[in-house]
Amino acid sequence: MVIPPPNVTGSLHLGHALTNSVEDAICRWHRMKGRTALWVPGCDHAGIATQVAVEKKIKREEGKSRHDLGREEFIKRVWQWKNEKGDRIYHQLEKMGSSLDWDRTTFTMDPGPQEAVKEAFVRMHEDGTIYRSNRLVNWSCTLKSAISDIEVEKKELPGRTELPVPGYDEKVEFGVLVSFAYQVEDSHERIIVATTRIETMLGDTAVAVHPKDERYKHLRGKTLVHPFTNRKLPILEDDFVEMEFGTGAVKITPAHDPNDYEVGKRHSLPFLTIFTDDGYIVEGYGQFTGMKRFEARKAVLEALQEKGLYVETKDNPMVVPVCSRSKDIIEPMIKPQWYVKCLDMAAKAIEAVKSGELEIIPKMHEKTWYHWMEEMRDWCISRQLWWGHQIPAYFVKIDDPSFPARQASFVLFDELTFSMLS
Structure with a gap:
C-alpha cells in the first residue's frame, strides 16, 4: 500500500491518525497471517500551500516577493524550507508506531516521481486523454493561478456583508x-x-x-x-x-x-x-x-x-466563492489550460460498481458514488505555479519565413513551460 501522502506544509491531524491506524492494522494483520506486506511512506509537495507559505516567509523576513528573487532562487528557498520543516510528518508517523518501510520513503518532487509525471503526461497526451483548451476556470488573483473546484470554499452570506480581501486595506462589500x-x-x-x-x-x-x-x-x-x-x-x-x-x-x-x-x-x-x-x-x-x-x-x-x-x-443572500489557500475571492476567467478527459473513466467506475467488480461498503453510499460519477467534468490539471511538476510541453514558434508555419507544433519537455501541474 502507498500511504495517502500528507502535505509537507502541515502536521498530521485526526483524519491522518485514523487513516494510518486502519492501514497499519491491515498491514499487521496480513503479516500475522504469514504474508509479505509493503507499506510505503511518502509526503506531498503541496504546490499551492507550500508556495504560499514560503512566499509569506520571504515577504515577512525580507520584504520581497518571489518575482523579486526570480524563479531559480525562489525554488532554491522552497527546497531549503522543505528540508528544514518537511521531516515533521515522518516523526509524527514514527511516534504513532506506524509500521512503514522507511527505506522506501518518497517525496512527490523526488527525481523518480518527477520522471513518472512527465512520462504519464506524455503518454496521456499522445492517446488524447490529456488536451489543452481555452475555458472558464477558477482564478485566484492573489496566486495568479487557476485552482480546482475542490479548492474553492462556498461562503454563504445572508445579505450585505463586508469581507476582507487580500491586497485591499478596506473590507469589500458583498451580498x-x-x-x-x-x-x-x-x-x-x-x-x-x-x-x-x-x-x-x-x-x-x-x-x-x-x-x-x-x-x-x-x-x-x-x-x-x-x-x-x-x-x-x-x-x-x-x-x-x-x-x-x-x-x-x-x-x-x-x-x-x-x-x-x-x-x-x-x-x-x-x-x-x-x-x-x-x-x-x-x-x-x-x-x-x-x-x-x-x-x-x-x-x-x-x-x-x-x-x-x-x-x-x-x-x-448569495454564495461567494473563496480560494481556500489564499482567501482571495475567486474570479471566473477564460484561460488556456490542460485538462484530463474524465467521462469515459467515470462511466467505467459506474459500471464497476453495478457489475459487482467494485463493492462499496456500506451499500447506502453507492448513491453518492453514482452522483459523483454522473456529475463528472473534465479535470483542469494546470496550475500557474513555480513550485511543482512542470507540464512538459511548450509551443514552438520559428521566426523564419522560409519555414512552413504548419510545422510549428507542441514539443514535449523543455524548460520553457507555460503552466504547472499541481
Missing part, C-alpha cells in the same frame, strides 16, 4: 444586488438589469430575455449602448432567463460568469476579459483602466449614478 439601466439605441427606452458584481458590466456583450416574455417582444433585433465604451449590445432571446426574477432581463458577461459563458457560446458573442491576471482592469476602459477590480466596483457604481443609469441597491 448586494445592484440594478442599473442600459439605453436602447436610438430610443428613449431603457432595459433594467441587476448584478451582484457591478464591475463586470464593463465586459458585458449582450442582454438576454426569455423568448416568451411579452414585455420585450417589441425590442427584438434592437441593440443597447454600453455607457462607457459605446459598445453595441444585442438583445438576445434565451430560455435560460427566468421571466419572474427581477426585470426578466439579464446582463451577459461571457468571459467572467459560468452561465453567461454558455450563453456566449450558444449565441457566438464576443468574450471580453476585463481583468489582468492579478485583478486589475485591462487597457481600453478609460477612467477604470488600471484600477483593482473591487476599487472599480465602487467607481463603476459612482459613474452609473452620474449618468443617471443607476436604479437601486438591495440586500441579496
